Amino acid sequence: MLKPFAALLLAVAAPAAIAQTAPAAAPAAQGPFVLDALPYAANALAPVIDQETMELHWGKHHRAYVDNLNKAVTADPALKGVSLEQLLARVSTLPKAVRDNGGGHWNHRFFWALMAPEGKRGAPSAPLLAAIERDFGGLDKFKAAFQQAGATQFGSGWAWLVVTPEGKLAVTSTPNQDNPLMDLAPVKGTPILGNDVWEHAYYLTYRNRRGDYLSKWWDVVNWGHVNELFAEASARR
Numbered sequence: 129m130l131k132p133f134a135a136l137l138l139a140v141a142a143p144a145a146i147a148q149t150a151p152a153a154a155p156a157a158q159g160p161f162v163l164d165a166l167p168y169a170a171n172a173l174a175p176v177i178d179q180e181t182m183e184l185h186w187g188k189h190h191r192a193y194v195d196n197l198n199k200a201v202t203a204d205p206a207l208k209g210v211s212l213e214q215l216l217a218r219v220s221t222l223p224k225a226v227r228d229n230g231g232g233h234w235n236h237r238f239f240w241a242l243m244a245p246e247g248k249r250g251a252p253s254a255p256l257l258a259a260i261e262r263d264f265g266g267l268d269k270f271k272a273a274f275q276q277a278g279a280t281q282f283g284s285g286w287a288w289l290v291v292t293p294e295g296k297l298a299v300t301s302t303p304n305q306d307n308p309l310m311d312l313a314p315v316k317g318t319p320i321l322g323n324d325v326w327e328h329a330y331y332l333t334y335r336n337r338r339g340d341y342l343s344k345w346w347d348v349v350n351w352g353h354v355n356e357l358f359a360e361a362s363a364r365r
């Protein structure tokens with residue numbers, strides 16, 4: 129039997145203990161970069177990408193990249209007002225924290241928009257299909273090349289489809305949070321599709337089966353957005 133005072137302490141302490149374990153948004157970090165809301169509900173891509181993975185991936189991993197990027201750029205007055213794309217274009221001259229977290233922020237912001245709920249995904253446009261046919265020999269061959277790039281990226285990284293400076297489509301991969309916009313990337317270009325092959329992107333559902341994740345991922349691709357990115361990249365040349 130608890131004494132009244134001890135019972136009162138428990139009654140007061142219990143809600144606080146529950147609150148500490150409940151998921152909650154972290155306070156916004158100070159700095160120029162912000163974590164935008166996901167463009168759909170966290171369960172909108174299930175079962176291809178489960179809700180918990182989306183909540184952790186966006187709410188914890190992406191948030192950490194934004195927070196740490198803000199810390200890195202506010203520590204250096206010379207980086208004040210520099211856009212994310214400008215940072216990436218000369219990232220080889222900047223601290224590694226800018227490379228890792230600037231890449232992490234750009235890549236994830238790009239990634240969320242490349243996926244969409246059922247009914248809003250569309251299909252590759254005729255101009256994109258023609259370019260895929262020209263440069264890969266067909267959609268299935270392109271998908272196989274993209275999946276191969278993701279499957280063979282050692283450790284953490286990304287698979288990409290880019291429009292190269294010569295106007296060709298190319299598949300490439302990058303380690304960690306690097307991307308083809310970085311001055312140090314071996315294959316440079318404008319990304320129009322990218323898939324995150326870090327274990328945090330798929331492990332809760334797919335465990336160690338990265339290949340299964342890569343092949344299922346096509347089911348949630350927002351082709352309408354990919355078509356727009358392709359048209360923009362082609363028009364800029």
Ligand SMILES: [Fe+2]
Binds near residue numbers: 189324326328
């Ligand atoms: Fe990620």
